[in-house]
Amino acid sequence: MKPFAKYKAFLDLHHQSxxxxxxxxxxxxxxxxxxxxxxxxxxxTSAGIAMSLGYPDGEHLPFETLLSVLKTITDAVDIPVSADLEAGYGQSPETVTENMKKAAAAGVVGINIEDGTKDPCRPLCDATLMEEKITAVKKLNLPVLINARTDVxxxxxxxxxxxxxTAVRRANRYRQAGADCIFIPGADDTGTIAGLRKGIFGPLNVLAGSNTPSLQILSEL
Known part of the structure; x- marks a missing residue:
């Protein structure tokens, strides 16, 4: 399957019933x-890839090493591959866009960009910076789905x-900036997910865990 076909298939999976x-x-x-x-x-998984190679999570794995791993993964399968690129491996929109080009060249058709800073005193980046990153990547017109993650x-x-x-406000700002879907890990109870689903326009991703509702309940939501 060619890159654009994989991208289209991955996008369609986010809009099924x-x-x-x-x-x-x-x-x-x-x-x-x-x-x-x-x-x-x-x-x-950024953590899984990093730890399997002896690095802690949090963009400590060299970006070129990550790209090499992504290429081996995309070469090994025929289905769409989406890459967790953490905060984009860069503070500026310009650096992030260059990194996204390299990721797309490695064969991925989806990317995660998160707003976490890894700074306990200021855990989330300014929402405007996140919007600028998303908008800059969107303007590249790559066959890549942008999955914007907020770590509220x-x-x-x-x-x-x-x-x-806060999560709804950030999510909708990221969607308006050009994100194709929103990812909110840590939101794992039915009431919270229902509130997010009601307030956020567009596809919503959650991280499965021991408390996550069943697929049937998620479908009903």
Missing amino acids: GPFVLPNAWDAASAKAFQNCGFKAVGT YWLNADDPGSRLQ
Whole structure:
């Protein structure tokens, strides 16, 4: 399947009538195993890739090394591959766009960009900077789906009573900037996911965990 066809297939999976499960691979073997199990697409895990190579998560893995791993994964499977690129491996929109070009050249048709800073005193970046990154990547017109991640829940970045409102506000700003879908890890209970689904326009991704509602409930939401 050619890159644009993979991109279109991945985009369509985000607009089908029910949810789809995207497993996270950390190397070519795991990606191929997921494909053989019948998954329609595969994502990559930044933590899994980094730790498998002896690095901690958080953009400590050299970007060129990451690109090499992504290429081995995309070469190993025929299904769409979406890459977790953390905060884009760059602070400026210009650096991030250059990195996105390289990721697309490695064969990925989806990218995650997150707004976490890894700074406990200021866990989330300014939403305007995140918007600028997304807009800059969108202007490249690459056959790549932009999955904008906000870490409001993952990092407990706001007062508990304000997290839903903050997450919805950031998510909709990222969508307006050009993100194709939104990813909100850490939101794992039915009430929170329902609130997010009601407030956010466009596709919504959540991270599966022990408390995540069943696929049936997610479909109903």
